[in-house]
Amino acid sequence: MTDTPSETIGVEHRGAVAILTMDRPTKLNAMTPAMADRLVTVLQRFAIDDAVRCVVLTGAGERAFCAGSDIRQLDEFHTPWAFRNRADYCATIRTFPKPIIAAINGYALGGGLETAMACDIRIAATTASFAAPEIKLGWIGGGGMAAGLSHAVGPSNAALMILTGDSIDAATAERWGLVSSVVPPGELLDAAVAMATTIAARAPIAAETAKLNLKAAWTMPLNDAIAYEKDLQTICFTTEDASEGRAAFKEKRAPVFRRR
Template sequence: MDDVTFSVDGHVATITLNRPAKLNAVTPEMADAIVAHVGTCNDSDTIRCVIVTGAGERSFCAGSDIGELDRYDTPWAFRNRPDYCDAIRSLLKPTIAAVNGYAFGGGLETAMSCDIRIASDNAQFAAPEIKLGWIGGGGMATFLTHSIGPSNAAMMIMTGDPVAAEQALAWGLVSAVTTQAELLPRASEIASTIATRAPIAAETAKLNLKAAFAMPQEKAIEYERDLQTICFATEDAAEGRAAFAEKRAPLFRRR
């Protein structure tokens, strides 16, 4: 059985961490598999949205498998390992994290590397690395600070204690909380909606949101206008205008 599974339903791909007996903790081999599946998604003209989730009800992802960390011969080898969070962030397509159970350490960073996060009511979020003698290295501080504010981020990173789903919702770490049974259907519903939108516009919207974090405001607005111009010049934009005029649903082709 593959420890990372990949499926496509229409325009929506799903990457599932499939090691529930180990709380979906990620091994180096799983990281390699995630990198490969991300490449498949990025190369596809038909995949328009990607769901990332974990198998079973107990855990989305408990982070890197700590028992595997001693496989790295030197700190430099550890520093330069293939990183699954980097891979998720490199997805060109919009991404949804469907968080069931534990999202700890690298699992929390994986969820925060997705564009949209929804959680089941049993979800818990934590940055527990400090309890083991280190800190997160997959974007923990920057993502938490932007998502929930500096004080709440400091609380999570400096204590390592978990935060329940409803608190995560109140802080803005997730967009919605569902029952466990409703989690994947809700994620699929959101993904299907995104998949009906113009694909190039969705991908440039993702770039635009990243720029809003990284750039000064005036530069971000300039960049947004450039992205808008690129979208406006596509065949899909012409189709959107034609469909609006003809009062019909548009047929977007990622062109």
């Protein structure tokens, strides 16, 4: 099922999986303020929609996932304060409570790379490439570039990408840990949807809690993170879905999770 068409962000549903497509292929899916607003609005809607259990984010066309912000429109922010407070779609992705997978079909540049890193899992086509090119234009990334790359590829590789602005190919991204897998372009979306469908079949409260737990593992001191994990586990264990999981195991059948 497809929602009302949009020239900026396409929305499609396949069961409990929602596919969001940055749809501006003639401009390498460069993000405009209108696209950012639309992406934020759609994700906010999905966050409270129990019918959506996992999201796939990709780009239209064969050339690009997203080439970052549309540089031609950046001068429309008339003050530094307006620029600083523009719609932060990367923050919305990072704080989205449900699992979200990036299917990276081509260029992931600047804000496009930050968008991919804000997702929980990244799968790339063999034709994908990744860069933090802002330094070539006189500025740096502002959507989590340094933090995301440092966590994903390590401080030395992050410094290499940010200080040169040069790109890496999909094979290097996989070797460095920036993406989980690399597949042929024609198989990318199906692979991402298959993974999303598997995740969507899991207990949704547990999946959302697992996201919280993973973020805590990065941001909390070790002892605090482990204590937090125990608390989260206790919360999950008391849900109806956990009871259903235990019953299904005993009865040797597939569980039916209802997000309760």
